Amino acid sequence: MKKDNKLIINHPSKSAAGIKAVYISLQQILSRMSVKNSFKVLSKLNQKEGIDCPGCAWPDPLRRSKLGEFCENGVKAIAEEAMERKANPKFFSQYSVKELQNQSDYWLGQQGRLTHPMILRENETHYSPISWEEANTIIGQELNKLDNPNEAAFYTSGRTSNEAAFLYQLFVRMYGTNNLPDCSNMCHESSGVALSKTVGIGKGSVTLDDLYKAELIIIFGQNPATNHPRMLSCLEKAKKNGAKVVAINPLKEAGLTNFKNPQTAKGIIGGGTDIADLYLQLKINEDVALLKAVMIKLFQISEQHPDILDQEFINQKTAGFNEFKEELLTHNLESLIQRTGLSIQEIDKLVDLIAQRKKIITCWGMGLTQHVNGVDNIQEVVNLLLLKGSIGKEGAGTCPVRGHSNVQGDRTMGIAEKPSKELLDKIAENFGFTQPKEHGYSVVDAITAMYHQKVKVFIGMGGNFLSAAPDTNYTSQALQNCNLTVHISTKLNRSHLTTGKTALILPSMGRTDKYIKNGKAQFVTVENSMGVVHSSKGALTPPSEFVESEPVIVANIAKATLQQSRVNWDFLTEDYNNIRDLIAKTINGFENYNERVKQPIGFELPNGARTGNFTTPNKKANFTVNKLSDIALDADDFIMMTTRSHDQFNTTIYGLDDRYRGIHNGRMVVFMNSEDAQKLGLQKGDKISLYNNYNNIKRQVDNFSVVPYNIPKGCVATYYPESNPLVPINLTAHLSHTPSSKSVKVKIKKS
Ligand SMILES: Nc1nc2c(c(=O)[nH]1)N[C@H]1C(S)=C(S)[C@@H](COP(=O)(O)OP(=O)(O)OC[C@H]3O[C@@H](n4cnc5c(=O)[nH]c(N)nc54)[C@H](O)[C@@H]3O)O[C@H]1N2
Numbered sequence: 001m002k003k004d005n006k007l008i009i010n011h012p013s014k015s016a017a018g019i020k021a022v023y024i025s026l027q028q029i030l031s032r033m034s035v036k037n038s039f040k041v042l043s044k045l046n047q048k049e050g051i052d053c054p055g056c057a058w059p060d061p062l063r064r065s066k067l068g069e070f071c072e073n074g075v076k077a078i079a080e081e082a083m084e085r086k087a088n089p090k091f092f093s094q095y096s097v098k099e100l101q102n103q104s105d106y107w108l109g110q111q112g113r114l115t116h117p118m119i120l121r122e123n124e125t126h127y128s129p130i131s132w133e134e135a136n137t138i139i140g141q142e143l144n145k146l147d148n149p150n151e152a153a154f155y156t157s158g159r160t161s162n163e164a165a166f167l168y169q170l171f172v173r174m175y176g177t178n179n180l181p182d183c184s185n186m187c188h189e190s191s192g193v194a195l196s197k198t199v200g201i202g203k204g205s206v207t208l209d210d211l212y213k214a215e216l217i218i219i220f221g222q223n224p225a226t227n228h229p230r231m232l233s234c235l236e237k238a239k240k241n242g243a244k245v246v247a248i249n250p251l252k253e254a255g256l257t258n259f260k261n262p263q264t265a266k267g268i269i270g271g272g273t274d275i276a277d278l279y280l281q282l283k284i285n286e287d288v289a290l291l292k293a294v295m296i297k298l299f300q301i302s303e304q305h306p307d308i309l310d311q312e313f314i315n316q317k318t319a320g321f322n323e324f325k326e327e328l329l330t331h332n333l334e335s336l337i338q339r340t341g342l343s344i345q346e347i348d349k350l351v352d353l354i355a356q357r358k359k360i361i362t363c364w365g366m367g368l369t370q371h372v373n374g375v376d377n378i379q380e381v382v383n384l385l386l387l388k389g390s391i392g393k394e395g396a397g398t399c400p401v402r403g404h405s406n407v408q409g410d411r412t413m414g415i416a417e418k419p420s421k422e423l424l425d426k427i428a429e430n431f432g433f434t435q436p437k438e439h440g441y442s443v444v445d446a447i448t449a450m451y452h453q454k455v456k457v458f459i460g461m462g463g464n465f466l467s468a469a470p471d472t473n474y475t476s477q478a479l480q481n482c483n484l485t486v487h488i489s490t491k492l493n494r495s496h497l498t499t500g501k502t503a504l505i506l507p508s509m510g511r512t513d514k515y516i517k518n519g520k521a522q523f524v525t526v527e528n529s530m531g532v533v534h535s536s537k538g539a540l541t542p543p544s545e546f547v548e549s550e551p552v553i554v555a556n557i558a559k560a561t562l563q564q565s566r567v568n569w570d571f572l573t574e575d576y577n578n579i580r581d582l583i584a585k586t587i588n589g590f591e592n593y594n595e596r597v598k599q600p601i602g603f604e605l606p607n608g609a610r611t612g613n614f615t616t617p618n619k620k621a622n623f624t625v626n627k628l629s630d631i632a633l634d635a636d637d638f639i640m641m642t643t644r645s646h647d648q649f650n651t652t653i654y655g656l657d658d659r660y661r662g663i664h665n666g667r668m669v670v671f672m673n674s675e676d677a678q679k680l681g682l683q684k685g686d687k688i689s690l691y692n693n694y695n696n697i698k699r700q701v702d703n704f705s706v707v708p709y710n711i712p713k714g715c716v717a718t719y720y721p722e723s724n725p726l727v728p729i730n731l732t733a734h735l736s737h738t739p740s741s742k743s744v745k746v747k748i749k750k751s
Pocket residue numbers: 055056057073187220221222223224226227228248249250251253283284285286287364365366367368402403404641642643644645646648649650651742
């Protein structure tokens with residue numbers, strides 16, 4: 001970071017990674033950790049029987065690189081978690097909560113690891129230390145005081161291990177509620193809903209091997225150079241094997257144009273690999289329009305060349321084709337193309353690539369899920385795959401690229417506000433208690449319930465609820481309306497500073513920490529983005545003797561809360577194998593868990609869509625009819641996406657640069673088309689406010705700087721969480737209720 005704190009706006013990069021990534025990784029880790037610990041942790045990162053990277057959920061290849069199986073942002077994630085600075089009781093005595101609120105997210109993160117359980121008692125100004133015993137007693141008492149268990153909400157962020165997640169949902173259900181909102185609600189929920197309905201499983205169908213064998217990989221709304229850098233080496237390999245790659249994204253993201261693999265000579269000294277053969281910079285939220293245009297064109301071509309569609313697959317494996325085709329052909333091709341902002345020639349190139357190939361994989365990220373029509377986006381992607389018969393066979397299928405390193409596993413373990421009957425039946429069978437059947441609150445529902453004082457106790461297993469959630473001011477009030485807010489956390493964050501009447505911070509171990517119980521080093525397990533379950537074992541001494549492992553924290557809260565429990569919580573945490581034995585009995589696909597997880601590469605969970613056995617109620621893959629975006633814009637409205645910079649992991653800010661987009665030393669920026677800027681009389685660096693008015697509520701953020709950028713006209717981009725105050729709480733996707741944080745109407749005025 002530059003010392004003078006002045007925002008610098010440079011040209012964006014055309015290429016990602018390279019030697020600079022190696023340099024920055026080392027700089028980041030060595031400024032936070034000793035050389036000895038840095039080496040110790042990096043040598044184990046993503047290695048067989050090593051530490052699963054707490055960064056993204058991209059899977060590890062079978063053959064791990066000898067140069068290290070990690071990326072720049074994985075190293076940053078490790079350095080941030082395992083940093084040697086400590087936010088200890090002395091630190092908390094120095095700063096009042098009010099003073100801490102005035103610090104930036106970056107500063108909060110730099111204060112180091114949490115070391116002691118801390119309490120903010122009613123009407124006090126500072127957090128003070130508390131014993132684990134008293135903290136657990138307070139939680140138990142507050143939970144037992146509630147009139148109804150549905151007056152508590154239990155959030156989970158996706159780094160939680162399978163073991164901790166399983167115990168957490170078990171405790172919450174024994175306590176009597178399904179209020180298990182999860183970070184997935186803000187993330188890939190739209191994928192889960194769309195895929196369950198169309199292909200019978202809410203997860204992706206492909207493996208890494210499929211990507212290596214694909215003929216065409218289409219990447220919608222994803223920025224892998226920042227968020228899943230190891231995906232780029234996979235795409236490089238796929239290209240070497242002959243695959244074509246298409247990127248569909250309003251922004252020209254560096255890694256999708258060119259990748260300099262830091263593990264190869266070509267990447268270090270050569271020109272790198274051009275990744276996207278075709279790059280379509282469509283307008284925000286016009287993916288359905290683009291897909292409909294492409295599919296109409298495919299039908300037109302198929303009149304002469306019927307084999308470009310897989311008629312046999314359509315006839316045998318799918319349902320709903322006629323309704324789908326009929327609705328599709330009601331659309332006017334020209335107006336669809338016009339909506340996308342792309343030229344006919346660009347769309348024809350995509351149609352050509354699709355028409356000529358059979359093995360197609362579609363990848364996607366938040367650019368598809370976080371819209372009001374997020375579920376429609378993904379269902380439309382599935383329609384395209386079904387037309388081509390591109391699912392359930394080698395080299396083809398769906399690839400929603402997951403975020404947090406165990407977000408998929410947490411869901412598999414039963415962290416679900418809408419649990420399946422199968423899960424509830426299994427729990428009833430194994431634990432013999434009456435299950436709460438009514439659905440619980442998702443993230444947005446939980447916030448609304450807290451706001452209206454229907455939920456009075458909030459417990460967060462990891463995460464940063466306040467900063468991650470939409471409508472920051474509303475969410476802040478919601479948390480303040482609670483009697484008790486509890487955060488199980490590794491690092492200090494803003495959610496610890498906007499609290500209920502009483503607040504607790506419970507310091508937790510992270511992935512890198514070594515956990516030894518009765519002389520035996522314990523490991524945990526996680527599931528990656530492609531449904532492979534494997535182990536992760538920490539290597540570093542935890543930051544203090546008062547820091548506890550997540551399963552132990554959950555078990556102790558359960559003991560303090562449940563008067564009677566048929567579960568022997570101490571036995572379970574004595575040895576994590578005991579938890580895994582219970583998981584094996586309860587969750588489908590985990591038979592012989594302890595045996596199978598010993599395999600260094602882990603094991604694959606069942607996945608019907610992968611093998612062409614669609615486990616939908618009609619046993620078919622279902623075509624669907626989907627909606628175009630229907631946002632009504634005023635003449636002076638822009639449509640805003642909120643996205644990630646290269647120096648952040650969600651709400652954790654590693655630094656103030658976004659070097660691929662040319663931004664240094666600042667985050668309060670708005671990327672906009674230069675012609676749009678000119679029309680408003682704005683120049684690079686000008687200070688502006690962004691505001692909107694949904695349901696007669698004015699929302700505004702100030703002090704943003706203009707960055708003229710290569711983005712379609714009418715679209716703007718800002719960073720999350722700074723622009724979250726603009727995302728209305730009730731602007732959510734149909735069916736999945738995911739906040740629409742990639743399409744928010746905003747107006748712009750000079751500050
Ligand atoms: N280093 C790092 N790694 C991370 C994270 C992190 O914050 N930092 N976060 C993790 C998590 S939880 C997640 S979910 C993933 C997120 O990974 P991504 O899904 O890559 O997340 P975003 O940065 O939100 O980027 C979304 C992309 O969608 C594009 N986009 C926006 N609107 C549209 C649209 O309407 N259509 C299309 N086609 N594209 C659009 C944007 O230009 C951007 O390139 O990454 C995970 N990995």
